[in-house]
Amino acid sequence: MLIYSQRDTHQSVKKLLPSFYEQPTLDVATALLGKILVRKLGDEILAGKIVETEGYIADIDNACHAYRGITERNKMMFGKAGTAYVYFTYGNHFMLNVVTEPEGKAAAVLIRALEPLKGLDEMKSRRGVEKLVELTNGPGKLTQAMGIDRALNGISLQSKELYIADGETIARKDIVVTARVGISQSKDLPWRFYINENKFVSKGKPSADINR
Numbered sequence: 001m002l003i004y005s006q007r008d009t010h011q012s013v014k015k016l017l018p019s020f021y022e023q024p025t026l027d028v029a030t031a032l033l034g035k036i037l038v039r040k041l042g043d044e045i046l047a048g049k050i051v052e053t054e055g056y057i058a059d060i061d062n063a064c065h066a067y068r069g070i071t072e073r074n075k076m077m078f079g080k081a082g083t084a085y086v087y088f089t090y091g092n093h094f095m096l097n098v099v100t101e102p103e104g105k106a107a108a109v110l111i112r113a114l115e116p117l118k119g120l121d122e123m124k125s126r127r128g129v130e131k132l133v134e135l136t137n138g139p140g141k142l143t144q145a146m147g148i149d150r151a152l153n154g155i156s157l158q159s160k161e162l163y164i165a166d167g168e169t170i171a172r173k174d175i176v177v178t179a180r181v182g183i184s185q186s187k188d189l190p191w192r193f194y195i196n197e198n199k200f201v202s203k204g205k206p207s208a209d210i211n212r
Helices: 025-031 120-127 139-146
Strands: 002-004 010-012 036-041 044-057 084-089 093-099 107-118 162-165 175-178 192-195
Touching: 025 044, 025 107, 036 107, 036 139, 044 120, 044 139, 093 139, 107 120, 107 139, 107 192, 120 139
Parallel strands: none
Antiparallel strands: 002 010, 036 044, 036 162, 044 107, 044 192, 084 093, 093 107, 175 192
């Protein structure tokens, strides 16, 4: 199977192995930058490069859904690494998270923004916008553009419908580290990561900018 860049070059797709997601959450959050999120909708393939992520770790993070223990809503976070945790928020947005670390330890990485690569017409139709930069530059935007909703909650990222493929490795010097966006608790933890100067990063303003 092939996917295409915006310049119409192509590359072979190799899914990230389950062991990739078993690593410490913040390592996964940075390593996911440059990788390719792929969504299959019937015969249509939608794909985008991950350019922004956030980490959530229940043990030490009271902004994490699982901080107070397991519930029907957050139970997927306690499951196998490499599973999708999709939840609904603000009354109209789905959020895509990747479950990380060993089973039983609730942690995940939120996919915050993509650089769209393939299936652009379908994404534009789903979003109702024409500007490329507006298609997937936010966590609610990217799920709408790629048709990701609660039906995919708990799906394995080894599936045909939704997976992450290998892509670029982004150098540490090119990764910006800040506090997370849109939360009221644990808001100073430097757990948001994005590719420096990438125009598809979301416009959320964190409370701290901690480059390393």
